[in-house]
Amino acid sequence: DSDLAALAEAALAAAQAQHVTVPGEAVAADLARGLAREMLAGRDQLTQIDKNIAAVLDRHPDAALIRSLPGMGATLTAEFLAVTGGIGRFPSGDQLAAAAGLAPVLRQSGRVRYLRRPTAGDKALKRVFYQSAFVAVSCDPTSKAYYRRKRDEGKTHHQAVLALARRRVNVLHAIIRNRTPYQAPNAAVAA
Template identity: 65%
Template sequence: MAVKAGIDVAKEFHWVAIVAAETGKVLLSRRVDNDPDSIDALIAQLRQAEAEHGELTAAIDLMGGVASLLTAMLLEAGVRLVHVPGLVVNRARRASKGGEAKSDPRDAATIADQLRLRDDWRIVTAEDDITLDLRMLVSRRRELVIDQTRRLNRLRETLAGFFPGLERVVDVTNLSDLRLLVRFVTPEEVREAGRDGLIDHMLAAGVRRSYAEPLAGKAIAAAQAQHVIVPGQKRMAEFAREFATDAIAARHRIGELENQIADGLDRHPDAALVRSLPGMGATLTAEFLAEAGNLDRFASADQLASAAGLAPVLQQSGKMNYLRRATAGSKHLKFIFYQSAFCAIRTDPLSKAFYQRKRAEGKRHHQALIALARRRINVLYALLRTRQPYQADYRHTTATAA
């Protein structure tokens, strides 16, 4: 005999349901607070159930975040733990008696029932410190980049609202331009400072003279063309200076994170192999290693492609039989392979030739890039399996040696 434990994960407390694998009889269903003492008590009950009824497998519907403490303690206790995705739980619950009615006990029981039906769920393992650190760094960098994009868009919009001439001549993605906007954002401020004042300010902030002088000239010309004070200009100018100051701070923090990511890649055993593939820079390599996690869970390149949503999906019913594009899979993994393929067609002759061949076959730009991304998964998987870096002339070298 065997027992299955389904754990519905939540922030304040979890709900666990332990059922007999053969009969589906519920042996235990109770609340477990999300604290060490309560989880220790749960582990004791799991061990007791295993001793009385046979081998135990537990499943959670969420990984990371609020499930981190629970996951760490279960793995440390030696509990066999698997992941049943929340979407699967949702669909299975809706298809069972009760339909759309939802409760924590019902979700926990549904998770346990899924364990009874299938034995091929993804096994949860303890991650190494390097990969975990990379995941946190990459996640934080992604958040800051998204916030920075939104901040710069707000800066453009605010500038265009009261001083459109200046908004047209500055590049808010450039650090030197941001140095100017920290202090001078209204036509009056620019005219009062004069060309020399603007240049002196930027030079003191570390801007090169060759860049500061043309920028100052453009700013003066824009200020001379506008003498109207827009209603609300004072407050909008305050916000513009604030956006510029925050954008500079964010750039510095993103730079620090990228240095930490580089250090993490130097310590990761697979980083050099992944980076050897054209188009996989430091950031994309770190994002891939962080998102993919333990690469041993992918038994083939096809499985990795499926996880990234880049493997065609069979649609067959009666006489109908065709392949369609996948809609599932990790969007982050798909973006990583798509972006690296886009970079590769500009730097790698073989990738460019493959892309052009697909275009010649009638595929659109997006379709050709998807095809290239899928092909590059095979190459990347081979690099990781053979532990050999990418060689553009691999086939030629092999043929010559033979």
């Protein structure tokens, strides 16, 4: 036992006595310190931008209603309001969905009529609805159930999220039109 303890102490003493310097070590340390400072400054800037966005949203009459929809955080709410300017331009949820490029487009020639995936629409608005649907799948049981149902129907992940995004367009339009915050369907029944 004493031999083992002595060996461990000798190994520790030898390790502490070594001072190996690798070429470029000081330069690498300076670079790492500089990058760390920049990352901390960037984090502080993002925090300040988030505070500014929240302050602006606090003054907007529709912001609290929009943010009540699961998945619509401050950034997505601000983007939605910036892109649309409110829903006054869109008398129905279907028109808002068409503007976002989330509504199928009817193609017809002679007797042939079919719906196809839209290629037009405001990409920023589509991204807002897609991102909010993506987030809602993980935090809202109603959205998660709808997503799961679409996946069970054979849709890919992307198709299921797009279907959820399209559905949420109508929900958001109704929330703003009726001036009523979002309530989960189960919460409305329980109340």
